[in-house]
Amino acid sequence: MRKILVLCSSCTGNTEMMAKAIVYYIQKQKHHVVYKSFEFDVIEVEELLDYDLVLIGTHSADDGQIPYEAEDFYDELSEVDLEGRLMGVFGSGESFYDVFCESIEIMGDQLEHLGAKLVPERLKVELEPDNEDIIRCEVFAEKACAMIHKVL
Numbered sequence: 498m499r500k501i502l503v504l505c506s507s508c509t510g511n512t513e514m515m516a517k518a519i520v521y522y523i524q525k526q527k528h529h530v531v532y533k534s535f536e537f538d539v540i541e542v543e544e545l546l547d548y549d550l551v552l553i554g555t556h557s558a559d560d561g562q563i564p565y566e567a568e569d570f571y572d573e574l575s576e577v578d579l580e581g582r583l584m585g586v587f588g589s590g591e592s593f594y595d596v597f598c599e600s601i602e603i604m605g606d607q608l609e610h611l612g613a614k615l616v617p618e619r620l621k622v623e624l625e626p627d628n629e630d631i632i633r634c635e636v637f638a639e640k641a642c643a644m645i646h647k648v649l
């Protein structure tokens with residue numbers, strides 16, 4: 498059994514729905530999974546090191562920026578050694594905006610810059626996930642779990 502952390506910032510619940518589908522899939526694989534919300538939980542960057550895999554979901558706010566509730570976390574990422582750490586990014590956005598799901602790219606780029614090894618797909622969903630999107634979330638979680646088995 499591996500330890501997996503799923504972090505999520507979600508204003509209207511769409512990214513949260515994705516996170517819940519990912520958490521449910523991981524639980525079915527009998528891994529130990531902890532879910533935390535940027536809005537309601539205390540999240541210290543140091544705790545990333547306690548997990549075999551960390552998946553981070555963010556919705557995209559103004560100009561695709563990192564949501565304000567996840568800003569401090571984002572700024573402090575460079576304070577921990579993420580070299581070789583298994584991580585992944587996902588979230589919901591809306592293609593109406595110029596920069597679709599940009600916060601996911603910003604977060605993913607920073608994690609890769611700091612040496613983390615990301616799940617190859619940066620999972621982006623248009624608004625509320627439909628049934629097909631939920632399956633994409635499960636496939637994303639499956640790929641993430643496969644990375645653990647391959648690397649650890």
Ligand SMILES: Cc1cc2nc3c(=O)[nH]c(=O)nc-3n(C[C@H](O)[C@H](O)[C@H](O)COP(=O)(O)O)c2cc1C
Nearest residue numbers: 507508509510511512556557558561590591597598
């Ligand atoms: C003020 C505002 C700005 C937004 N800016 C963007 C954006 O730049 N890029 C994007 O992809 N989506 C943008 N969105 C759309 C949200 O990311 C989208 O509604 C998403 O599904 C919200 O996810 P959540 O339900 O997890 O909060 C914006 C929404 C609002 C209300």
